[in-house]
Every structure is written in C-alpha cells, then in structure tokens.
Amino acid sequence: MKRIEIKSVLIVLTASLLMLGGCRENQTQRRETIPFVRQIAVDSSGTFSLVRNYDETGSAGSVALFGSPKSVLRLVRAFMESDIYDNIDGKDKKDGLPDFAGEVFHVCMDPLYTPYSHFLSSDPDSLRELTVRCILQSLDTLSYTDSFDPESVVPKTRSKVVVLSSPLQAEFGRFDVDTLFKMADKRISLIDPVDALLESVSAETPRHLLVVTSDPVAADTAFASVTKRLAPGSTLDIMPYPEVGLDLRACIRNYSTLGKSYPVTELLLDEDAEVIEQLSETLRQIRDDVAEGDEILRRGISQDFKIVNQTDALVRSCYSLLRRENRFTHDIAYPKALYYQVEESILGEPVLVRVSDRYISSTSSRMKEIQAQISH
Numbered sequence: 526m527k528r529i530e531i532k533s534v535l536i537v538l539t540a541s542l543l544m545l546g547g548c549r550e551n552q553t554q555r556r557e558t559i560p561f562v563r564q565i566a567v568d569s570s571g572t573f574s575l576v577r578n579y580d581e582t583g584s585a586g587s588v589a590l591f592g593s594p595k596s597v598l599r600l601v602r603a604f605m606e607s608d609i610y611d612n613i614d615g616k617d618k619k620d621g622l623p624d625f626a627g628e629v630f631h632v633c634m635d636p637l638y639t640p641y642s643h644f645l646s647s648d649p650d651s652l653r654e655l656t657v658r659c660i661l662q663s664l665d666t667l668s669y670t671d672s673f674d675p676e677s678v679v680p681k682t683r684s685k686v687v688v689l690s691s692p693l694q695a696e697f698g699r700f701d702v703d704t705l706f707k708m709a710d711k712r713i714s715l716i717d718p719v720d721a722l723l724e725s726v727s728a729e730t731p732r733h734l735l736v737v738t739s740d741p742v743a744a745d746t747a748f749a750s751v752t753k754r755l756a757p758g759s760t761l762d763i764m765p766y767p768e769v770g771l772d773l774r775a776c777i778r779n780y781s782t783l784g785k786s787y788p789v790t791e792l793l794l795d796e797d798a799e800v801i802e803q804l805s806e807t808l809r810q811i812r813d814d815v816a817e818g819d820e821i822l823r824r825g826i827s828q829d830f831k832i833v834n835q836t837d838a839l840v841r842s843c844y845s846l847l848r849r850e851n852r853f854t855h856d857i858a859y860p861k862a863l864y865y866q867v868e869e870s871i872l873g874e875p876v877l878v879r880v881s882d883r884y885i886s887s888t889s890s891r892m893k894e895i896q897a898q899i900s901h
Contacts, residue, residue, distance in 0.1 A: 558704040561654045565661075566708055575664040577709045580685065584852045587629040587682045587863075588843065589663035592690030593639035594866075599797050600690055601632045603836045604843070605860045615848050624844055627856030631663065631684060633877060635867040641693045642743040649697055656689070656698020657705060658875055660713065663687045668877040672868035679879050681865075685714060685852060688839055692718040692747035692795065714846060718835045719747060721842035722793050723754065725833050731758035733787050733827075735780055738795040739766045747795075760787070771800055773807040773832075774816075777825040790827045797836035804832050 565572050580586070588604070590597045607624040610617060638644075644652035662668075663684035671677040689695050695717030706713045726732050732755050738744040744763050752759045762783060767775060773792075780789055798804065808830070811819045847853045864880040 556700060558701050559650055559653050559657075561657060562701050562705050565657075565705060572661065573709070575661055576706055576711060579664055579683075579706070579709070579711050579713065581712050581714065582850065582852070583685065584854050585683075586685030587631045587663075588625075589631045589633055589684035589687045590690065591633045591659045591663070591687065591694070592635060594634040594636055596690040596796075597632050597634055600688065600836060600839060601630050601862050603797070603840050604628075604630055605862060607840050607844070609841070610844060623860055624840075625847075625853075625860045627854040627858045628847075628860045629682060630860060630862045631681070632862050632864045633659070633662070633867065634865065634880070635659075637867045637869060637875060639691075640740070640743075641691050642740055644693070644697070645743065645746060652693065652697045653701050654698075655875065656694045657701050659689075659694070659698075660687055660702050660705075660715070662875075662877045665877075668865060668879050669870075670879055672876050672878050673871045675871065681877070681879075686716065686843060686846065687713065688716045688843060690718065690835075690839070693743055695719060696747045696749075714850075714852075716839060716842050716846065718795065718839060719751065721838035722795075722833055722835060723751065724842055724845070725831070725838060726755065726791055728755050731756045731760075731787075732790045733759065733785070734761045734791050734793055735776065735789045736761065736763045736793045736795055737766055737771065737776060738763060740795075741765045744795055760785075766796075771798060771804065773804045774811070774818075774822060777811075777822045781825050788825055788827045788830070790830060792830070792832045794832070794834040796834075798834050801832065801834055801837075808832065 565576075590600050590604075592600070604625055605623065608619045608621065610624050611620045612622050612624065612626065613620070638655055641652055641655075644655075666681055666683055667678045668681040669675075669677050670679055695715075696719070699715065699717065702713060702715060726734065734751070736744055736748055741763050748761055748763070752761050762780065762785070764776065764779060771794075776792065777789065792804075808826075810816060811822050811826070814820050814823070865877045866880045867875050868878045870876045
C-alpha cells in the first residue's frame with residue numbers, strides 16, 4: 526500500500542474513533558477499538574477491501590448465521606421453515622409459502638471457540654477480535670475444504686446480512702465491527718439476539734423483563750445495559766432454566782420471591798424453548814383462572830405480558846430488515862442452506878471450512894432431508 530493511501534486510511538480511522546467517542550454526551554472516556562481493527566485498516570493484503578466492497582443496499586448475497594453448532598442448526602431450521610408472514614403484503618399471516626423463499630443461508634458452526642462465555646474470565650478482547658473475524662469471513666468469497674491446506678479454496682457467496690446467535694459476541698464485538706465499517710463509510714446489516722429481543726419490547730413505558738437462561742453469568746453480561754435502552758423505571762432480572770423443565774407458573778412464583786412489587790411484562794428466553802406452545806397454553810389458563818392459585822399468579826404478570834424466545838426474535842428481525850430495505854432476492858425458489866465450520870488454519874487463525882454431507886451432524890442431516898423434500 527502506498528504511503529499516501531496509508532495516511533488516508535489513518536485519517537479516516539482517527540475521525541471515526543473521534544466520532545464514535547462523541548456519540549454519547551455522558552461518556553467521559555472515548556472507547557478505543559482493538560488493534561486488530563486498526564491493523565485491517567492499513568493491511569496491504571486486501572482484507573479491508575472486503576469491507577469497502579460490501580453492498581449495503583443490494584439483494585444479492587447470503588444470510589450468514591454464526592455461533593455454536595447447536596444454536597445455528599436450530600436457527601437455520603427456524604429460518605427455512607418460517608411461515609409467519611404473508612409474502613405479498615408482509616402482514617402477520619401464514620400463506621403456505623416460506624417467508625425466506627429464494628434466500629441462501631450460510632450456516633457457520635463454531636465448535637472451536639464456543640461456548641463464548643469462557644472469554645469472560647480469560648480475554649474479552651479475543652472475543653472482540655473473533656467477532657470481527659466472523660464478519661470478515663461472511664464477506665469473503667472464498668472458503669476452504671481443508672483448514673491445513675491454504676490451496677484448498679472453494680468459492681463462497683458474500684453475505685448481505687449476518688446473524689449472530691450469541692448475545693456475548695454482540696456485546697463485546699459489535700462496537701469494533703461498527704468502527705471498522707465506519708472507516709469505509711459503510712453500515713453492516715448485523716442482527717444480534719439482544720437487539721432482536723428488544724424489538725418486541727415497548728420503549729415508551731417502563732418494562733419489567735425476566736430473562737430465563739441456561740447461562741446466567743453470560744446473560745448478566747450480555748443484558749447488562751438493556752434497561753438503559755428502555756423507558757426510565759424499567760428493570761431486568763435473570764433466572765436460570767430449571768433442571769426439571771420450564772414451567773410458567775413456577776417462573777412467576779420464583780419471580781415473586783425476589784421481592785418485586787411490579788408485574789413481569791415480558792418473559793425473554795435467550796435460548797429457543799421447545800415448550801413455547803405449552804407455555805402459551807399455561808398463560809391462557811392463568812388468565813382464565815383454571816387452576817387454584819392462578820388468580821394470585823395473574824397479579825404477577827402485566828395485562829400485555831408476552832413470551833419471546835430468541836430464535837423467533839432473530840427470524841422476525843431478519844425478515845423485517847430484508848423487507849424494510851427491499852433486500853429479498855425475490856427468487857421463486859425454496860430457501861437453501863450451505864454448511865461451514867470454523868477450524869484453525871496452519872497459521873493458527875480461524876477459517877471457514879465447507880462441510881460435506883458425511884461430516885454433518887444428525888440434526889444438520891435432517892435439515893438436508895427437509896430441503897430435498899420441499900425441493901421436489
């Protein structure tokens with residue numbers, strides 16, 4: 526890279542950091558991005574060109590799903606089977622057609638670094654860097670068939686939208702991702718669990734959220750600043766998933782033991798709950814005073830109380846973005862999924878490896894069967 530080009534990039538970097546630092550009047554110290562981002566800005570290998578060439582308005586490209594194998598396999602199934610909306614007018618009404626017709630999903634499984642909660646006690650900045658790397662991998666047009674063979678490259682479609690399944694990645698890495706894209710005067714279409722969950726929560730009146738999670742420590746970090754984004758007086762409490770199974774009546778009773786004088790307005794499930802229908806039925810029973818004690822439990826929830834699970838929130842958020850910005854492919858075809866796995870290269874860096882059928886887990890294989898059925 527020529528000296529004048531490096532100087533220009535550094536000027537953009539400095540301006541971006543100053544702008545980001547001044548976004549919040551109450552912020553006494555400017556937050557700095559990680560060295561990895563600054564390195565990319567002056568990288569002569571062309572990595573920064575992936576960001577500069579990102580098309581923030583086009584409809585071409587895939588939807589990348591990043592996270593643990595379990596979470597992204599669950600996500601891709603929800604995306605491909607989703608029929609929540611009318612494909613013509615976008616209203617909440619099933620029409621018998623996949624909501625994401627014509628879209629291609631890149632399922633990026635990360636068994637190498639997950640669970641990301643281990644970064645909390647070791648090196649949070651490494652999680653920030655890993656998140657930036659995930660985004661760059663999604664924008665790349667190459668992947669590998671063998672992580673130890675740099676020549677084993679295979680073509681890959683650029684992603685137009687990236688969905689992070691882990692709220693921790695967003696909490697630690699989103700600032701750095703946004704900073705990197707601001708350097709190129711771009712805005713990445715990035716969807717994360719916390720933002721997606723909050724899209725269903727009113728910011729006009731105080732809300733009292735209860736997050737039920739399998740990882741309370743990670744959730745406490747990821748949701749730490751949520752109440753600052755809601756109306757004054759809002760609260761958030763975290764409760765671990767019970768070992769005997771999730772029961773709505775037990776959740777409300779346990780919440781009341783915390784000494785709260787206000788009712789729960791939203792129950793947020795940071796993992797997909799396979800018992801959503803059962804929870805909804807229990808909610809109906811509580812409101813209809815079916816069982817003894819339901820009248821007392823009813824006082825523990827608001828009149829507009831609702832249950833929101835992370836997977837459903839991510840699906841809805843992605844659909845809303847694609848429709849609002851007119852970025853659907855509009856192809857007349859069923860959605861398709863391609864599978865990748867994060868592995869360590871011979872240089873010790875994470876790379877995306879295209880995963881063949883024989884290495885796919887049983888859950889992923891089931892998804893391929895579904896794809897084959899609906900394609901015929």
